[in-house]
Amino acid sequence: MSRSANGADGRTAIVIGAGIVGVCCAVSLQRAGYAVTLIERDQPGMACSFGNAGNIGSSSFLPYSTPGIARRIPKMLMDKRGALKVRPGQFLKSLPWFVRFVRAGRADRVARIIEARRAILTRALDAYEPLLRDAGGRDVIQAKGKLMLFESEAAFQAVQRDLGARRDGGARVDVLSSDEVRQLQPGLSPSIVKGVFLPELSHCVNPLRLTRQLLAHFLARGGILQAAEVKGFAPRGDGPPRVMTDSGPCEASVVVLAAGVWSKALARQLGARVPVESQRGYHAMLAEPAVDIRIPLMANARNVLITPMEEGLRCTGIAEHAGVEAAPNYALTDLVLDHARALIPGLRTERVSRWMGQRPSTPDSLPVIGRSPRHPGVIFAFGHGHTGLTMGAITGKLVAELAAGGPTTIDVAPYRPDRF
Ligand SMILES: Cc1cc2nc3c(=O)[nH]c(=O)nc-3n(C[C@H](O)[C@H](O)[C@H](O)COP(=O)(O)OP(=O)(O)OC[C@H]3O[C@@H](n4cnc5c(N)ncnc54)[C@H](O)[C@@H]3O)c2cc1C
Numbered sequence: 001m002s003r004s005a006n007g008a009d010g011r012t013a014i015v016i017g018a019g020i021v022g023v024c025c026a027v028s029l030q031r032a033g034y035a036v037t038l039i040e041r042d043q044p045g046m047a048c049s050f051g052n053a054g055n056i057g058s059s060s061f062l063p064y065s066t067p068g069i070a071r072r073i074p075k076m077l078m079d080k081r082g083a084l085k086v087r088p089g090q091f092l093k094s095l096p097w098f099v100r101f102v103r104a105g106r107a108d109r110v111a112r113i114i115e116a117r118r119a120i121l122t123r124a125l126d127a128y129e130p131l132l133r134d135a136g137g138r139d140v141i142q143a144k145g146k147l148m149l150f151e152s153e154a155a156f157q158a159v160q161r162d163l164g165a166r167r168d169g170g171a172r173v174d175v176l177s178s179d180e181v182r183q184l185q186p187g188l189s190p191s192i193v194k195g196v197f198l199p200e201l202s203h204c205v206n207p208l209r210l211t212r213q214l215l216a217h218f219l220a221r222g223g224i225l226q227a228a229e230v231k232g233f234a235p236r237g238d239g240p241p242r243v244m245t246d247s248g249p250c251e252a253s254v255v256v257l258a259a260g261v262w263s264k265a266l267a268r269q270l271g272a273r274v275p276v277e278s279q280r281g282y283h284a285m286l287a288e289p290a291v292d293i294r295i296p297l298m299a300n301a302r303n304v305l306i307t308p309m310e311e312g313l314r315c316t317g318i319a320e321h322a323g324v325e326a327a328p329n330y331a332l333t334d335l336v337l338d339h340a341r342a343l344i345p346g347l348r349t350e351r352v353s354r355w356m357g358q359r360p361s362t363p364d365s366l367p368v369i370g371r372s373p374r375h376p377g378v379i380f381a382f383g384h385g386h387t388g389l390t391m392g393a394i395t396g397k398l399v400a401e402l403a404a405g406g407p408t409t410i411d412v413a414p415y416r417p418d419r420f
Contacts, residue, residue, distance in 0.1 A: 011035070012252035013403065014243050016230050016266065017259035017382075018044035020211050020389055024396030025256045025381050027131055027218050032400040037252065038218070039245060041229035045211030048260050049389065051283045051355040053305040053316040054204040055296055056141060057390045058125050059171035062162045063113045063365030064386070065105035073098070081335060083303030085320040094321045097277040100363035100420070109364070116366055116414035118169045120394055123409065125202055127393035135217035140210045141202050144308075146296045147185055148196040149343060155301040156194050162300070163196065172200055187291040189345050203296045206310045207389055226250075230259070232269050233375075240377025241270070254403045255378045258395075261324055261360040263368075263382035267417070271374040275420055276383045278358040280320040284333040284340070285355065289313035290348035302339040313347075315340040319359070328356035361385035362420075369398055369415040379403060380417045 011034045015026045018040035026038040038044075076084040086094060104113065125141070132138045150156040163173050174197040181195035182188055204210050219225060228245035236242045240255040257263050257270075264276040293313055297306040304317040317336040320329070333354040341347050360383050362368060368383035381399050384391050394409075401408040 009033070011254070013037070013254040013256065014039060014250060014252040015256040015258055016243065017257070017263070018211075018215065018225065019047050019049040019258065019260050020045065020207065020392040021049075021260070021381055021384060021395055022256070022258035023211050023214050023218065024131065024392040025258050025399045026223060026396075027214050028396035028400035029254070029256070029403060030218055030221055030223050032404055034254065034403070035222070036218070037224040037226055037250065039226045039228050039230055039243070041227070044215050044225065045208050048357040048359060049211055050208050051314075051316075051357045052207055052281070052389050053283070053296070053314060054207055054307045054309060054389065055146065055305060056125050056202040056204065057387045058121050058201060059166040059169060059198065060121060060387055060390070061114045061118045061165040061169045063104065063110060063117065065101045065363065065365065066110055066161060067105055067107050069105040070102045073102070081338070083318050085318065085332070087320070087322040087326065090321050090323055093323065094277060097275055097363055100275055104364040112414070113364055113366060114165050114169070119410045120367070120391060120415075121387070122169065124390045124394045127397050131214055131393055135213045137209065137213040140206055140213065141204050143202045144295050145197055145199040146201040146203070146298060147181065148198070149181065149188065149192050149297055149299045150194040150196075151191045151299070151301065152193060159196075159300050166198070171198065173198060185293065185295050185297070187293065187344055187346055189343050192343070201296075203307055204389060205308070209310070230266060232266075240375055253377070256381055256399055257372070257378060258381040260382060260388075261358040263360065263380065267372070267380060270372050270378060272372055272380070272417055273420070274368055274380070274383065274417055275363055276360050276368070277321065277363075278324045279361040279385065280318065280322055280328070280356055280358055281316060282318045282320075282328070282330070282333045282336055283314050283316040283355045284337050284349070285309075285311065285353045286313040286315065286347070286349055287311070287351035287353070288348055291344050291346045293344065297343065299339065299343055302343070304336055304339040304343075306340055306343070324358065330354045330356070359385050360388070367391060367395065367415050368417050369395055369412055370417050371402065373418045
């Protein structure tokens with residue numbers, strides 16, 4: 001059996017999963033004096049955390065389910081060019097999640113969810129600051145703002161709830177004319193009639209580099225990365241259950257479950273039913289886009305995000321329900337590219353790489369952060385859905401505070417695992 005080397009006062013921690021959330025948890029626990037072992041079955045940072053749109057969504061307060069969603073879902077599903085997809089055979093399996101999703105969209109619940117998202121998102125960028133200060137490579141997150149594009153007045157009106165939530169939460173929202181949009185970002189289609197600039201937002205220019213930088217710092221400070229697959233848990237007299245891996249059991253004074261979409265099955269083994277669903281997203285990465293896009297772009301009506309990154313222009317979109325195991329449908333990246341070309345007519349798409357990642361999505365658009373209901377020595381840190389890159393560092397901070405048993409920076413009650 002492997003035991004972690006002892007940290008301050010003999011405190012040890014195991015973190016399962018080396019995506020951005022797990023790595024941030026590992027770093028934060030290490031900073032709090034724990035000797036940490038991070039267990040990863042694959043390459044760190046190469047699952048969902050690899051190919052996301054890189055947006056630090058500090059003012060994405062509005063959840064994905066809002067009043068009227070029950071009427072909109074069928075329309076969204078019938079739209080061949082729309083982002084929401086459910087594979088045949090997945091409908092019945094995903095139905096309970098969609099029922100919860102619709103319920104989460106009731107006006108009274110949405111108000112509470114906005115408040116809970118605001119509490120965590122407004123602290124998200126600051127939480128990366130100390131980690132990147134110590135690890136180096138702060139330039140991986142850049143403050144260029146974000147530009148929302150609209151091709152009709154109706155498309156602009158459709159985001160008023162989103163803009164209202166941002167404004168109410170204290171974010172700056174600048175409405176731009178079509179000329180102002182083109183001055184800010186040349187090369188856009190004449191079809192764009194209006195824009196909204198969110199000047200305070202930042203984005204990550206290389207999500208994999210972000211994870212790797214933090215991981216390298218963690219390892220340099222004595223953290224352990226164990227290449228193994230967690231298979232389950234075994235009871236232990238005191239403390240959290242033993243973690244059973246394909247290379248043997250291990251134990252620690254705190255266990256953190258941060259395995260993204262795969263956390264659901266592991267949480268189930270710990271007696272917790274958490275409705276996390278895989279929402280697959282796709283990206284097309286353009287190595288030579290031929291148009292100089294300087295600001296992250298978003299077109300809500302097309303459900304695409306276009307982000308300038310170190311290695312090219314990344315076009316992302318799609319929320320596909322197909323379960324965890326199904327093969328990717330890379331044809332969906334063509335749809336993303338069609339939308340991107342419509343917004344940026346000069347876009348060159350010959351040199352393209354395609355990717356699929358599984359967002360660990362909860363029906364109420366809130367992450368799962370808190371102690372396992374049956375095994376308080378295990379802390380859950382998953383279910384970040386569309387904003388997991390954003391929430392990585394603040395989640396790590398909250399997990400370290402929970403592990404220490406002290407007060408947390410924000411009230412974590414809205415994220416508790418047994419809220420469903
Ligand atoms: C197209 C797309 C665009 C997105 N855009 C944004 C964005 O702009 N901004 C934003 O904030 N978020 C965005 N997201 C969401 C974000 O990428 C995710 O929420 C986030 O990456 C989840 O991180 P994670 O660490 O929880 O999971 P993952 O990155 O999936 O990591 C989980 C890790 O756990 C490991 N693991 C699983 N099971 C086991 C096991 N049994 N044993 C050992 N290891 C295990 C896996 O191998 C994996 O490495 C986007 C997602 C997609 C798909």
